[in-house]
Amino acid sequence: MSAVNAMQRNSDACDLAPGYIHAIAPYQPGKPIAELARELNLDPDSIIKLASNENPLGVSPLAMQAMQQALADIARYPDGNGFELKQAIVQKFGVAMPQIVLGNGSNDVLDMAARAFLAPGLEAIYSQHAFAVYPIATQTIGAAGVEVPAKNFGHDLDAMLKAVTAQTRMVFIANPNNPTGTLLRADELLRFLRALPAQVLVVLDEAYNEYLAAELKADSIVWLVEFPNLVVTRTFSKAYGLAGLRVGYALAHERVADLMNRVRQPFNVNSMSLTAAAAAINDHEFVRRSCELNALGMEQITQGLAKLGLSFIPSYGNFVSFKVVDANKTFQQLLRRGVIVRPVAGYGMPGYLRVSTGLEAENARFLEALKASLAE
Numbered sequence: 001m002s003a004v005n006a007m008q009r010n011s012d013a014c015d016l017a018p019g020y021i022h023a024i025a026p027y028q029p030g031k032p033i034a035e036l037a038r039e040l041n042l043d044p045d046s047i048i049k050l051a052s053n054e055n056p057l058g059v060s061p062l063a064m065q066a067m068q069q070a071l072a073d074i075a076r077y078p079d080g081n082g083f084e085l086k087q088a089i090v091q092k093f094g095v096a097m098p099q100i101v102l103g104n105g106s107n108d109v110l111d112m113a114a115r116a117f118l119a120p121g122l123e124a125i126y127s128q129h130a131f132a133v134y135p136i137a138t139q140t141i142g143a144a145g146v147e148v149p150a151k152n153f154g155h156d157l158d159a160m161l162k163a164v165t166a167q168t169r170m171v172f173i174a175n176p177n178n179p180t181g182t183l184l185r186a187d188e189l190l191r192f193l194r195a196l197p198a199q200v201l202v203v204l205d206e207a208y209n210e211y212l213a214a215e216l217k218a219d220s221i222v223w224l225v226e227f228p229n230l231v232v233t234r235t236f237s238k239a240y241g242l243a244g245l246r247v248g249y250a251l252a253h254e255r256v257a258d259l260m261n262r263v264r265q266p267f268n269v270n271s272m273s274l275t276a277a278a279a280a281i282n283d284h285e286f287v288r289r290s291c292e293l294n295a296l297g298m299e300q301i302t303q304g305l306a307k308l309g310l311s312f313i314p315s316y317g318n319f320v321s322f323k324v325v326d327a328n329k330t331f332q333q334l335l336r337r338g339v340i341v342r343p344v345a346g347y348g349m350p351g352y353l354r355v356s357t358g359l360e361a362e363n364a365r366f367l368e369a370l371k372a373s374l375a376e
């Protein structure tokens with residue numbers, strides 16, 4: 001009997017999948033409304049979901065209009081180069097078209113960065129409590145993920161710099177970070193970029209950038225001129241209200257973007273998403289209203305949490321993580337009251353729950369349900 005046959009008798013394909021794939025902790029998404037409705041036999045309309053940092057205002061009206069027109073063309077493949085959306089990005093940010101990488105959500109561009117630049121034997125650095133996609137993207141390649149302890153729940157850039165070795169090719173930074181909501185100042189980031197060796201790419205994930213007050217926004221896209229090892233990622237999932245469509249992008253030096261585009265699936269962004277995003281990027285009124293609502297919601301929720309005697313991590317995103325005695329118990333109690341929030345034990349924060357800002361009435365209902373749950 002051949003060696004191959006002998007192997008087939010002893011182990012199956014799953015046993016033989018690489019150890020680094022077996023080691024991946026699967027991403028835990030927020031619970032969908034329909035799932036909770038099925039499980040607890042609730043009316044879906046009675047459930048509020050504040051679990052995935054979605055936009056409570058829904059979809060940008062300009063995007064909605066554009067999608068209705070795009071629907072008629074759905075039999076055709078999308079524009080694999082995404083010309084129209086790239087053109088809109090060029091006009092907004094003054095970058096050149098070859099600097100853009102479009103993704104099926106910014107998750108996709110994070111993954112492309114890992115696939116283009118990492119390999120077994122190489123390392124990527126990210127912070128404790130940082131976005132869960134960084135370890136997943138790194139481990140998928142068989143590269144080593146180096147998790148650096150956080151400082152006050154935020155990125156400790158000095159410690160991350162010290163963690164760089166000859167094998168390091170990538171550092172992931174979420175600014176603001178999810179689920180902690182912490183923000184690095186522009187001067188801290190600049191100092192970090194200047195200190196980093198040229199062979200290390202910095203993937204600066206700015207998924208919540210639109211929510212920041214103007215004076216808190218870093219000039220990250222301008223920095224691309226000075227730092228050919230910088231990759232800035234943005235998304236249409238949050239302030240633009242297109243999470244279900246899955247569209248995001250990276251801006252980088254042309255050579256970096258070229259390598260990322262090589263590992264991109266030919267039609268990774270669908271035609272609906274391309275059209276909607278190109279319209280949404282110019283819907284300044286919608287983004288302005290989203291930010292305004294978020295600021296009010298953040299005030300309402302954090303004041304409510306303080307009133308309940310709960311501590312929370314001050315957040316610059318559209319969500320806030322707060323501390324309870326038994327996060328899993330409170331999560332379940334909230335579910336029974338039709339309120340979905342997000343447990344963050346998988347982020348090394350077992351005592352915390354994360355709540356996204358919603359409409360005023362949704363925030364109020366969350367706070368009432370929380371108060372009742374804690375009193376049970």
Ligand SMILES: *Cc1c(COP(=O)(O)O)cnc(C)c1O
Nearest residue numbers: 105106107131178207235237248
């Ligand atoms: C929500 C989020 C994203 C965006 O993911 P998409 O794939 O664009 O929906 C990226 N990074 C962070 C830190 C996020 O919280």
